[in-house]
Amino acid sequence: MTLAIEVRDLTRRFGSFTAVDSISVDVAVGEVFGFLGANGAGKTTAIKVLIGLLAPSSGSARVAGFDVLTQSEEVRKRIGYMSQRFSLYDDLTPRENITLYGGIYGLADAEIRARGDAMLNDLGIMHVADKLVSTLPLGWKQKLSFSVAMLHRPDVVFLDEPTGGVDPVTRRQFWEMIYAAAARGTTVFVTTHYMDEAEYCDRLSIMVDGRIAAMGTPAALKAEFGVSSIDEVFVRLARPATATAG
Amino acid sequence: MRAPERIQALAAFVIKEMRHILRDRQTLTILLLLPLAQVVLFGFAIRTDVNDIRLAIVDAAPDDATLALRARFTGNGRFRIVATAATVDVLEPLFRRGEADVALVIAPGLARALADGTPARLQLITDASNPNTGTTMQTYAGAVIRTWQAALPGARQGVTIEPQVRMLFNPTLESVNLFVPGLIALVLTLVTAQMTAISLSREKERGTLEILLVSPLRPWQIILGKVAPYLLLAFANVVTALVAAWVVFRVPFRGSLLLLLAASTLYALVGLALGVLIAARTESQRTAMMGSMIGTMLPSTLLSGMIFPIASLPWPLQLVSNIVPARWFIVIVRGIMLKGAGVVHLWQELLVLTVMFTVLLAVAIRSFRARLA
Numbered sequence: 001m002t003l004a005i006e007v008r009d010l011t012r013r014f015g016s017f018t019a020v021d022s023i024s025v026d027v028a029v030g031e032v033f034g035f036l037g038a039n040g041a042g043k044t045t046a047i048k049v050l051i052g053l054l055a056p057s058s059g060s061a062r063v064a065g066f067d068v069l070t071q072s073e074e075v076r077k078r079i080g081y082m083s084q085r086f087s088l089y090d091d092l093t094p095r096e097n098i099t100l101y102g103g104i105y106g107l108a109d110a111e112i113r114a115r116g117d118a119m120l121n122d123l124g125i126m127h128v129a130d131k132l133v134s135t136l137p138l139g140w141k142q143k144l145s146f147s148v149a150m151l152h153r154p155d156v157v158f159l160d161e162p163t164g165g166v167d168p169v170t171r172r173q174f175w176e177m178i179y180a181a182a183a184r185g186t187t188v189f190v191t192t193h194y195m196d197e198a199e200y201c202d203r204l205s206i207m208v209d210g211r212i213a214a215m216g217t218p219a220a221l222k223a224e225f226g227v228s229s230i231d232e233v234f235v236r237l238a239r240p241a242t243a244t245a246g
Numbered sequence: 247m248r249a250p251e252r253i254q255a256l257a258a259f260v261i262k263e264m265r266h267i268l269r270d271r272q273t274l275t276i277l278l279l280l281p282l283a284q285v286v287l288f289g290f291a292i293r294t295d296v297n298d299i300r301l302a303i304v305d306a307a308p309d310d311a312t313l314a315l316r317a318r319f320t321g322n323g324r325f326r327i328v329a330t331a332a333t334v335d336v337l338e339p340l341f342r343r344g345e346a347d348v349a350l351v352i353a354p355g356l357a358r359a360l361a362d363g364t365p366a367r368l369q370l371i372t373d374a375s376n377p378n379t380g381t382t383m384q385t386y387a388g389a390v391i392r393t394w395q396a397a398l399p400g401a402r403q404g405v406t407i408e409p410q411v412r413m414l415f416n417p418t419l420e421s422v423n424l425f426v427p428g429l430i431a432l433v434l435t436l437v438t439a440q441m442t443a444i445s446l447s448r449e450k451e452r453g454t455l456e457i458l459l460v461s462p463l464r465p466w467q468i469i470l471g472k473v474a475p476y477l478l479l480a481f482a483n484v485v486t487a488l489v490a491a492w493v494v495f496r497v498p499f500r501g502s503l504l505l506l507l508a509a510s511t512l513y514a515l516v517g518l519a520l521g522v523l524i525a526a527r528t529e530s531q532r533t534a535m536m537g538s539m540i541g542t543m544l545p546s547t548l549l550s551g552m553i554f555p556i557a558s559l560p561w562p563l564q565l566v567s568n569i570v571p572a573r574w575f576i577v578i579v580r581g582i583m584l585k586g587a588g589v590v591h592l593w594q595e596l597l598v599l600t601v602m603f604t605v606l607l608a609v610a611i612r613s614f615r616a617r618l619a
Contacts, residue, residue, distance in 0.1 A: 051460045052459075052460065053456060053459060053460065070485045073462065076460060076461060077462050079460070081456070081457060081460045083456050083457065084453075085452060085453030085456075086452070086453065087453065087454065087457045088454075089262065089266070090249065090268075090452075091265075091266055091270070092265055092269075096265060099258065099260050099261075100259070100261070100262045101252055101257055101461075102258070102266050103257065103258020103261075104255045104259065104458075104461045104462065104463055105255075105461065105462060106251035106255060106462070136503060141250055150569060173606070178283045219270070
């Protein structure tokens, strides 16, 4: 098994607070990995370490075959990232956003145009290619945002709550896009609060208080806890945490 | 990433920045018109006072000569006679109530003195509580008297004018000429420090900065890409301010334009670095705006010598003024514009700005990297 993400005893502290407490995760190439946890469990901190926005306090992490701390430049070239906050520029058009990111990732002009056109066609938003992004509906923006994060064909893409606030139909379409990306060999590392989405993942982990409390395929997790849905697994694991954290 | 790709990435980023700026038409228009509006407004705010000088005349013994002199003031459009009295006692209350700007005191027997060729005494008292206008008003009054004197029959030069400035707050000459350099500094501060801080903190607030930091762009590329378009805008502003100052007020330009533009670029870079630093240290656009207001605009206005001469500040503020970039820049611009000073005269100020830029840039890039630590 080739690993796209390799996390070993990763810890990140802020002063005396340990946000991520010695976690270890392996994600295989082409896998759709769900990274679950209640608010404040440490998901976003962990993702920030993996994409190089935060340095680990101890432990190590390799993404796309490179160490996130010592080879961050190599990592950056090979990853895509879509934050829970919206990633595109509102006062630019979809095409201008595409040109910007293509340029930043060093794609040739012809390539940017070809991939951009293909993307806009696939999304069915060619007719608004030159309208400001701020005028588009949220669902379109989210899908466009994901496609732009995939523009340079990254080995690994990190999606931090990508479907927040969009309608069920768009969420389904969004997940179809995620599967298509995984089928092309891109590893998808995704956080979500929608438990139905968690069921779509190949494998998932559930973080509680900075630690990984459970990890496995959705089916295995449900069997382990003897419940019928991931939602129940999540509530069981997260409840003691919320009780102690107040 | 190879060098051409780095340049391509930077170019893509600069183009994006330009689009942001060009698309926000309202802000752009304000920024472009700002130097013009400021030069004209500030300039006229000073000038209007000088065009309506309230004159009090003390004429103890009116005669032909005193009436002729008084007529000179009445006929001159700049002066308005608010009081005519026989004794100087009236002056003190007039000045205290702020009802007169200048007083002309004519000693008795002016006509006889002129006829005899004996010295005649005229006293000018000016209220210089507004240092910007006091000297100018005194100069105008002096000019009227000299015109009157020159028109006297024969070569009677026996008149002595005795100027007296009543409240000596600021003996240095402050006029629109001295204001324009300050305005250039102010506009540059606004466009560089404040606009960079706002635009960068907007990226931070919207979360797009994270995306940029995760991309192969390096911190210096993000910073350079952010500031390059504003540098262009700053250039346009300096030229606008200079042209406006010359067209509207005939403010002289005696030195090298090239040196001025070079110094402005240096000052703009200081402002840009400051803006980046403010954005790196603040969490929202609003805080960044307040921060740049208090951290750059206020000191640039109040502690730079633009309005209040440094020498008239209390000593703790004089010390603080040393770290205000505008204080040094204004000396440079005044030197170049009004005295025709060159690098030889201004190297110290230029050096101070260079050091400031280097330090600020280093700290700014560090605060950017600090996110990764």
